[in-house]
Amino acid sequence: MAIEKMALVNIIGRFEDLDETLIRCCDSGCFHIEPAFKNEANSTVKLLNEKNPFGVPLKEFASLATEMGIELKETKGTRFNGWTAEQFNELSENIDSEIEEKNGEKQKLATEVSELEGAVLQVDHLRGMNSDFSKIFACKHTACRIGRMPADNLAKLQYYDQTFFFVPFETTKDFCWGMYFCANGDKELVDSIFRSMFFERIHLPDYVSGNTDEAIAKLNDQIKNKKAEIEALDKEIAVLAEKHDQTILEAYTALKKRYDIFELRRKVGAVKEKFYIKGFVPKKQADKFSESFDDMEEVEVVLLPPDADAYCTPPTVLKNGWFTRPYSMLVEMYGLPKYNGFNPTAFVAITYTLLFGIMFGDLGQGFLLFLGGLILGRKSKQAGGIVARCGFSSMIFGTLYGSVFGFEELLDPVFENLGIDFLPLKAFEQSSFILLTAVGIGIFLIAVSMLLNIYIGFREKNYEKAVFGCNGIAGLIFYGSLVTFVVSKFILKIELASSAVFALLLVIPGICIFCRVPFAIAAKYKKWKLSEDEEDMTVGGFIVENFFEMFEFLLSYVSNTMSFLRVGGFVLSHAGMMLVVMTLLNMSATAAKPFTLVIGNLFVMAMEGMIVAIQIIRLEFYEIFSRFYESDGKEFEPMSVSFDTEVNI
Structure with a gap:
């Protein structure tokens, strides 16, 4: 396994061709752009640092989509290619003017509904008052206050010899809702008394009239009517959304591409009246990339060796085969090797697969892992590929251990018929051999890691x-x-x-x-x-x-070296956990045996499988990688457009 060879690309052209050049670089899917210049002392050369004009209209269209309930996604369409930011702004304003009035009405109605629902909650606590609210508040010589106070303070009112009386309507564990009356001349004194008892006044809206039941009924009718108006507005907005759906999606797609491409200008150099772009492409795609600019006469594409620029480090692309490709995920997790470095994916693939099979050896459980990996591979090829390969390894070593879903004697007759007397390998009967073998595996892997380090050292x-x-x-x-x-x-x-x-x-x-x-x-x-x-x-x-x-x-x-004892330890651990499952199986009733067997195996597979996977990663990273691997490489990031709604301007 090796690392993909790269070619350094220099692109020079006139500024009128810059946008089209960047678009073609992006469409190629294989161009990794680098800052054109890193030498700050060169005053004749500058990196472009212009404000992106497409940021504002892009946010406007994202906002329009949110208001209309349109899910943003990439959409094919060419009618907006070549549009300027001003044209997009004008289009968004035209669409917004149609929906702005509807949204304003909807927001106003929603506010009114919220106020009405709040009034219902307030009035609901005053049930039992049969008088008309408007008549009570219209009294000229009497002051009336409605509100609530802590329930514990209700009994304290009897200690005040004042010209007021309090009418409670609802009392809960914490509060008492009610109203008090007093003469207008005494209202300041009475108000201060109730404030000292933490009375919280409730101000009823002017539109509340009638007694409690009548007021609540009228309020609910108003809420119902206003919600119906909101539903009607939603339908009108939905009609507008259907009308402008395709336009918004196509405009957003074109805008997002123009926005991302314009952002790449920050890495483009300006030399007098010409632009300068620098980057890398895989060597096998370099000629095809160069040919894509043949029809642009004023644009020159120069292919150079990857080390031609001392200020620019080539990115790393791991080149792996069918078996090892899924394990590149683990290598990338630790860090990529530098360009022209050593690709350890094959070593990781072999060691990880073998160690997992040794530590989690069971023919039946391994078969389930293998099938699970094939299914998972439809969604995630890397994760599914690793699980499938580890499951197959588990099947092989499970056969050597003679273990099938925890049944340790199931394969004994098979080996007897084949005349193989040293198999199957029983974990508890040969525990010393297993532990010593685990240490031996560790010694071998450490020695191989050292040999790799020696090879890399001489090469460098x-x-x-x-x-x-x-x-x-x-x-x-x-x-x-x-x-x-x-x-x-x-x-x-x-x-x-x-x-x-x-x-x-x-x-x-x-x-x-x-x-x-x-x-x-x-x-x-x-x-x-x-x-x-x-x-x-x-x-x-x-x-x-x-x-x-x-x-x-x-x-x-x-x-x-001793850390590899965990390899043998997990062999014994797996056998021990399955022994517990078999013990519970023997203790279960006949009808419960299938249930016990299935649940026990699934529990062991989930818990121990996850722990084994993590422990092998630890062995790879700390005991093996630390001896030869240097993860100082740079990731290959080809230019692309990200279709999301996060835009920073």
Whole structure:
């Protein structure tokens, strides 16, 4: 697997052809635009920084669509191609003038309905008052107040010997609604008394008349009539929406394209009376891209090698095959490699698929995952592809484990008939072998990661990385010797080699790692010198800093290796969880057994499948990627139009 080769493209032409040039670049679907110039010292060259004139009409059409209930979407149509911002503004004003009057009436009616509904809520608390509101408020010598106060204060009114009386209408746990009467001459004093008891006055609208029931009935009739008027206006607006639907969608589509393309002017350079555009296209599409401008005589397209411009870094496009393509999602999640870097997708695809099968081995459950991946692939090819491949791997290892939906003995007769006596592999009977194998897998993957790092280091002529680093040749020898020492001494019980061999395989690589920076500089420049960062460092500082780094490297060798124990741990965990399901199955009644089996398997698949997937990602990113992968690449983003309603102007 590799990285797609790119070609640097320079486009030069007259300003009258700029918009058409940008449109063709966008329509090609393969042009990644870059800022035309990055050298600020060049005063003769400037990047265009004009205000986008299409922003205002674009927002206007989006607002019109919202008012008419039209769902914005890309629509085919060519009648608005070449329109100016002024023409779009005029069109939006003409359509808006038709709907503005209707919306104004609708908003006014909605406000009136809201006020009427509020009045209904207020009057509803005054049920039981049979007098006419208008007659009560028309009294010349008596003041009347309607409102509510905390229910606890109702009993306190008896302590006031004043010329007023309070009529309660409705009392709840928290409030008491009612009205009080007093003489006009005493209303200021009485009002202050009720305010001290937190009386909240309710001001009834002037149009409330009659007694409580009559007032509510009249208010509800008014609400009903006004809502009917609103429905009639909605129908009229719907007719207008149907009339202008296609026009608005086509205009919005054309506007959004013109808006996005005009925004790209910020990356276009201006040289006297000509524009200058720079970007990248995939090399295999470069000739076709160049040919699309053949009919524009004043526009010149120049194809160059991707490294022709020192100020411009080519973007990265991962080039993967059928099996590995879905796993590019995981690589992109970590970060893309730089252009001409190493594409690790194949390595991730193989290791991820195998590790998932080992940790989640079950023939039946794997088959369900495989089918689920095929179905999911219709909506998301990457996610569905990963699930399908992991499910197939789970089926293979489930066969080796002899596990089918948790039944561990179901495949035993098959292996007996085939004469394979060492299969199936029983998790609990061979737990030590499984855990040791998991560590062995970790050692192998770490060693492969180091080999990849060495290969990448030599390709980049980075000798510190390839030879002297903790993941270079010195690190590989040191790690391999350390593993050999532990395995031979504590597992195979073999006598160690002589001290000279031990010194050769451990001490010398350790010294190389400790002094990796000066050794790498000496190998590169054929002379001994310090890097710029180390020129001011003392000998003591150099020793202390590299001592702790060396200690960190040793810890990483141990921790990364032991981290792969989780591979064997999840093999045992899966077997243990299915043992619980089988135990519950045996304890269940005959009628409940199918239900228990299905629910148990689905629970294990959902919970453990998700945990295993996450744990493998952790192994990939921390134990494997950290040894060789550098994610400092730039994503390939071809020019395109985004049909949404978010516009910042």
